[in-house]
Amino acid sequence: MKKLLALLLALAMIFSLAACGGSDKDATVDGNKDTAASDIKVGFICLHDEKSTYDLNFLNGVDEVKETLGLKDSQVIVKTNVPEGDECYQAAADLVDQGCDVIFANSFGHEDFMIKAAKEFTDVQFCHATGTKAHTEKLANYHNAFASIYEGRYLAGVAAGLKLKAMIDAGEITAKEAKMGYVGAFTYAEVISGYTSFYLGAKSIVPEVTMDVQFTGSWYDAVEEKNAAEALIARDCVLISQHADSMGAPSACEAAKIPNVSYNGSTKDACPNTYIVSSRINWAPYYKYMIECVMNGEEIATDWTGGIKEGSVVLTEINDKAAAEGTAAKLEEVKKGLTDGTVNVFDTANFTVGGKAVAADHKADVDTDAAYEADTAVVEDGIFKESKFRSAPYFDLRIDGITLLNEKF
């Protein structure tokens, strides 16, 4: 009993001290529509914090949009380390309580809990990156967003192809030996879409190129990614790229002096001799779009896919030390083709599946439901229309020329 009393007293002390401060922070403001820039409030929900490269990319976007729109610190509330559970709904609801007009969440597993919040708080807009359900949920205030990162991967693939071509021309390898390696996280549409577009980019330069893909089964595992890269190098891959968030693969490449096409940002500082180029998604354009929609009282698109034009898909600096000569000029040319529609990444004329061309009525699993069945015709005019029927990637064909060494779901 004594100890209980002691603890109680100790707690009382904490609170009495804490109460002295007076709390006028985050006073609730009524969320009225047609909000002007001066009183709009935006909430962000992140799975981890700045220690994760994935979340850092989102947080950098927040800083950028704050600057471009001139938002004050008090107008932007960022909640980090929000798990993919009911905590996400609670975080969103708390942001509503604090008067946020639009709330954004960044992790795939947040989706159901954002939808739950969207159903409850109908006068607040909810936006979710990488999600797949907005087009089937049909809620007026719930939206998905992604970027056509496959175009960035394609460009990165072109840079890889140029490097391979330079190696062939220099007599270092024969065209037959032009085999690339790819470290992927999971055998999931987003990753499949990514490595396929990367491969097609390289193939547009070196038609004989082949590629091996090794999956790690984790979005972030430095050791596994390093091991996978080393295994690929041991299988005579002469160039490596990756879709995973650690420095495992790039640093393995630097150690083995194998050229590397990176992801999520430049790795030039750590890998000055092997880093060629990197593609990444910039989230600031979407943030700007969703915030401006709310300010102007306009509707936010159910599915929004930012491309090269919008500044959502960006290539980081080219490393002249590792990249082939003329890479920058060629990338500019292909970039122009991608934006004006003369170049299409998933043009079915450029690849085969099991030796056959892709059928004109090919369907993919676009709607998220219990069936996991292909439900939407996605080929139009001979082009697999990625990110058209929903923003998140759904390209899942196993095209010829790419060998999967394992699968990880």
Next chain:
Amino acid sequence: MAEAKIKTPLFHIAKRDPASMKWYTGVIVRAVAVVAALIVSGVLIMLLADINPLEVYSSMFDGVFGTERRIWNTLQDLAILLCISLAVTPAFKMRFWNCGAEGQVLIGGLATISVMFFLGDVLPYPVLILVMIVASIAAGIIWAVIPAIFKAIWNTNETLFTLMMNYVAIQIVAWFLKMFVKSGSGVLGSMPEYGLPVVGGKQFLLNIIIVAVLTAVSFIYLKYSKQGYEISVVGESENTAKYIGIGVKKVIIRTLIVSGAICGIAGLLIVGGTNHTISTTAVAGRGFTAIMVSWLAKFNPLTMVLTTFIVVFLDRGAQQISTAFGVPSSISDIITGIMLLFIIGCEFFLRYKIVFTKHAKEVA
């Protein structure tokens, strides 16, 4: 005869006699600890983040009690952590170092979600809930009783065994998720329609009521029941227990059944009562935090309400700090770390006292 020069230390540490300890000693020691923690972390906040510490403390308070929703969230976090702490308590009281609560809760949650996933649209709702309860408790028991049997019969090291079982549980959940979700995303959609019922229109009320009842039952079980007494005796001395005719093996296995069953309930509350989905990180380290909570409360379920509250307060407060001031979460982690260090550290001064050596002059 040269006088032996004995260097007397400035102070020495002596054990306190619990019987002669004044009632207010505990209060003073703890109050000093808290004030010291506030001062030290306040100085660090000013140095590291350049924020007024008073604002930081008030923001912690605001994060925990600021709105009705935050109070409910605090109570929910308290209920779940308390439930897991209650689960590890009987085992720890028996000096069975159960470091496997994380896995036991997770496997209980997996049983719950499996029932929801496979039987959700097959069984009528009341039967479904009943099956969920039975399955989660059974799964928790199985996961806890395996190391208990090994310990009772072959005297294996339960710390390592239970610890390893956590990783097995995590991998099993990953394997089930692969089976549940065929798209390869590894994220299972939430199924609130098959969740535990909502009581009184308040999302977390049922969880809170269940844990409140469990707390009372645990207190009575440990303090007044014969089985509770046996746990204490086995914990104090196995030989004494054997001497007075307590079947030690039986007590170990029985206690871990109790421990595992409560872990299973915690899994049920997390999955069936809160998230309606599962991930490998659903327990989020609370299986380990619970050990600290239980120990800090000296295995008394009622005191545990308060120790759980301290941990939850610091945790939610820290989240609010990083949100309100836009500082990296490592800063708020440092603050909670310092506070916990002082709160736990002051236990030392409750058991021992510092005696300053009186100067030799007086001896003459």
